[in-house]
Amino acid sequence: MVQLLPPLESAELPAQIFTLDNGLTLIHQHLPVTPVVVADVWVQAGASAEPDSWSGIAHFLEHMIFKGSPQVAVGEFDWVIENTGGVANAATSHDYAHFYLTTANSHIEETLPYLANILLHASIPGEEFIRERDVVLEEIRSSYDDPDWLGFQTLCQTLYQNHVYKRPILGEVDLLMQHTPDLMRCFHRTHYQPENMTLVLVGGIEAESALSLANQAFSQFSIRSECPPSPIEAEPPLIEVRRHQLQLPRIEQARLLMGWIGPGIKDLEVGVGLDMLSVMLAGGRCSRLVQELREEKQIVLDICSQFSLQKDSSLLTITAWLEPQYLEITEKIICDRIWQLANEPIFELELDRIKRLLLNDYIFSTETPGQLAGIYGYYNTLATVDQCLSYPEIIKQITAVELQQIANMYLSPERYASVILKPC
Numbered sequence: 001m002v003q004l005l006p007p008l009e010s011a012e013l014p015a016q017i018f019t020l021d022n023g024l025t026l027i028h029q030h031l032p033v034t035p036v037v038v039a040d041v042w043v044q045a046g047a048s049a050e051p052d053s054w055s056g057i058a059h060f061l062e063h064m065i066f067k068g069s070p071q072v073a074v075g076e077f078d079w080v081i082e083n084t085g086g087v088a089n090a091a092t093s094h095d096y097a098h099f100y101l102t103t104a105n106s107h108i109e110e111t112l113p114y115l116a117n118i119l120l121h122a123s124i125p126g127e128e129f130i131r132e133r134d135v136v137l138e139e140i141r142s143s144y145d146d147p148d149w150l151g152f153q154t155l156c157q158t159l160y161q162n163h164v165y166k167r168p169i170l171g172e173v174d175l176l177m178q179h180t181p182d183l184m185r186c187f188h189r190t191h192y193q194p195e196n197m198t199l200v201l202v203g204g205i206e207a208e209s210a211l212s213l214a215n216q217a218f219s220q221f222s223i224r225s226e227c228p229p230s231p232i233e234a235e236p237p238l239i240e241v242r243r244h245q246l247q248l249p250r251i252e253q254a255r256l257l258m259g260w261i262g263p264g265i266k267d268l269e270v271g272v273g274l275d276m277l278s279v280m281l282a283g284g285r286c287s288r289l290v291q292e293l294r295e296e297k298q299i300v301l302d303i304c305s306q307f308s309l310q311k312d313s314s315l316l317t318i319t320a321w322l323e324p325q326y327l328e329i330t331e332k333i334i335c336d337r338i339w340q341l342a343n344e345p346i347f348e349l350e351l352d353r354i355k356r357l358l359l360n361d362y363i364f365s366t367e368t369p370g371q372l373a374g375i376y377g378y379y380n381t382l383a384t385v386d387q388c389l390s391y392p393e394i395i396k397q398i399t400a401v402e403l404q405q406i407a408n409m410y411l412s413p414e415r416y417a418s419v420i421l422k423p424c
Contacts, residue, residue: 013385013386013389014029015027015028015029015202015372015376015385016028016029016207017385018211018214020194020214020215020218021215022194022218022219022221023193023194023195024194024195024197024198024199024214024218025197025198025199025380026198026199026200026201026210026211026214027198027199027200027201027376027377027380027385028200028201028202028205028207028210028211029201029202029203029372029376030203030204030205030206030207030210031202031203031204031369032204034105034203034204034369035104035105035106035204036102036103036104036105036203036204036369037102037103037104037105037108037201037202037203037204037205037369038100038101038102038200038201038202038203038369038370038372038373039100039101039103039108039111039112039115039199039200039201039373040098040099040100040101040199040200040202040370040373040374040376040377041098041099041100041115041116041119041197041198041199041200041377042096042097042098042197042198042199042200042377042378042380042381043096043097043098043099043119043191043192043196043197043381044095044096044191044196044197044381045058045061045096045097045187045191045192045196046058046092046093046094046095046096046097046169047059047092047093047094047164047167047168047169047171048094048095048164048165048230048232048311048312049187049191049230050164050167050187050230051227051228051229051230052230053175053178054175054179054183054187054227054228054230055167055168055171055172055175055176056136056140056168056169056170056171056172056175056176056179057171057179057183057184057187058092058097058169058187059092059097059136059169059170059171060132060133060136060171060176060179060184061097061122061124061184061187061188062090062091062092062097062099063132063135063136064122064124064128064129064132064184065090065099065118065119065122066078066090066118067118067122067123067124067125067128067132068118068122068123068125069117069118069120069121069122069123070121070123071117071121072114072117072118074125074128076114077114077115077118080110080111080114081101081103081111081114084103084104084107084110084111085103085104085107086101086102086103086104086107086111087101087102087103088100088101088102088115092169093169094164094165094167094169094310094311095310095311095381095382096378096381096382098374098377098381099115099119100370100373100374101115102369102370105203105204105205108201108205108213109209109213112213112217113216113217115217116217116218117217119192120192120218120220120221120222121220121222122185122188122192124181124184124185124188125181126181129180129181129184133176133177133179136170136171136176137173137176137177139170140168140170140171140172140173140176141173143168143170147248147251147255147421148255148319150246150248150421151246151255151257151319151419151421152257152317152319153168154244154246154257154419155244155257155259155317155417155419156259156315157244158242158243158244158259158417158418158419159235159238159242159259159261159315159417160235160261160313161235161236162233162234162235162236163232163233163234163235163312163313164230164232164233165235165310165312165313165315183227185225186225186226186227187227188222188225189222189223189224189225190224190225190226190227191227192221192222193221193224194218194221197218198376198377198380198381199214199218200373200376200377200380201213201214201373202369202370202372202373202376203369232312234312234313235261235312235313237261237415238260238261238412238415238416238417239415240414240415241414241415241416241417241418242416242417242418243417243418243419243420244417244418244419244420245419245420245421245422246419246420246421246422247421247422247423247424248421248422248423248424249423249424251421251423252423253301253321253322253323253423254321254322254323254324254327254420254421254422254423255319255320255321255322255419255420255421256318256319256320256322256327256330256331256418256419256420257317257318257319257320257418257419257420257421258317258318258319258331258334258416258417258418258419259315259316259317259318259416259417259419260315260316260317260410260411260412260415260416260417261313261314261315261316261410262274262307262313262314262315262316262410263313263314263410264310264311264312264313264314265309265310265311265314265379265382265383265387266383268309268383268387268390268391268394269394269398270406270409270410271307271309271314272391272394272395272398273394273398273402273403273406273407274307274314274316274406274410274411275307275309275358276354276355276358276395276398276403277307277316277341277403277406277407277411278305278306278307278316279305279354279357279358280341280346280350280354281305281318281337281338281341282303282304282305282318283304283305283354283357284357286353287305288337289303289305289318289333289334289337290303290304292333292337293320293330293333299322299323299326299329299330300320300321300322300326300330301321301322301323302320302321303318303319303320303321304318304319305317305318305319306319309382310382311382311383316410316411318334320334324422324423327420327422331418335413336413338407338411338412338413338416339413341404341407341411342404342407342408342411342412343408345400345404346400346403346404347400348400351399351400351403355395355396358395359392359395359396362391362392362395375388376388
């Protein structure tokens with residue numbers, strides 16, 4: 001872990017954190033001015049928790065959760081939520097699955113027990129399993145028709161040689177066809193246990209009511225099971241340029257994707273630095289690569305950069321859409337600008353602009369109960385909830401010299417992965 005900044009002053013978290021007797025974590029923030037409550041349940045049961053041969057089971061289970069429990073019939077949960085004017089949905093990543101409900105505060109006591117029941121006691125009925133598997137399989141097939149998804153997945157497989165981040169979250173068709181309801185029940189009863197879960201309640205509900213409701217709704221969990229272990233193998237640093245090229249029909253423009261691996265969320269200071277460098281490179285119209293390659297030289301149709309903060313090996317990517325004849329020169333220019341980050345001074349004016357952009361983005365991302373619940377759940381699942389307070393403080397304190405040190409350590413024109421998509 002690299003320590004670049006002095007210890008940060010501890011800010012006060014506006015939310016309260018409780019640990020229930022069974023081990024489940026409750027994070028609560030009362031917003032008295034809003035008549036809405038968001039309940040967001042985060043589970044440490046993403047694709048990284050899957051044994052190799054169980055690929056796709058975490059995302060498939062996300063679908064099957066909504067098929068009810070022994071106490072909640074198929075379709076009953078959706079009827080209750082819609083009948084009370086609420087909205088519910090879910091998402092799965094490598095590091096987590098989460099299930100969220102937005103409802104009027106007058107209906108949270110009625111609706112949250114339904115969400116808790118299907119989460120804790122998913123029955124995974126056989127007929128629904130077969131029916132929903134077809135939905136998931138179609139989702140996988142559709143993703144292979146999306147060149148941008150295909151390019152990103154290929155980049156992950158090129159970058160990650162050992163870590164499970166190389167696997168597609170949706171899974172693979174052949175393996176999904178081998179999965180059974182019993183296998184999914186085993187995965188569910190292994191991971192959907194209180195010590196792996198964080199319940200976030202934000203909005204028009206007071207702490208005493210939130211704690212009482214959580215204790216009632218999340219008191220009875222399924223009997224534990226134990227699926228095969230899924231050890232996480234650390235990804236070693238890149239020592240070369242890894243290349244992969246695909247030729248695809250029905251695409252009009254070529255794609256160039258480049259990626260670098262950074263540390264996980266435990267090294268948040270470096271992660272924030274890489275986020276800042278990502279914005280500096282291609283995060284908006286005023287960024288370096290957008291100005292040079294799109295606005296001035298006009299050799300790309302568009303270019304963007306993104307930093308994904310993950311539990312283990314985080315990921316910085318640059319993606320360009322362009323005509324095939326400009327692929328080589330574009331990659332060379334990007335490598336030159338990466339070299340400049342580590343070897344030429346970063347001007348304070350540019351640094352101030354990046355800080356202002358990211359701090360404003362952070363402020364904008366904490367405006368609604370749903371956004372707050374998402375931030376609290378995300379950070380508490382990957383690390384600790386107080387990390388979300390460190391993010392803006394690190395941005396404020398980081399210097400141009402420290403940012404340059406991060407670029408020198410993690411971004412190299414000689415160590416990255418490159419994926420090219422060309423029209424056939």
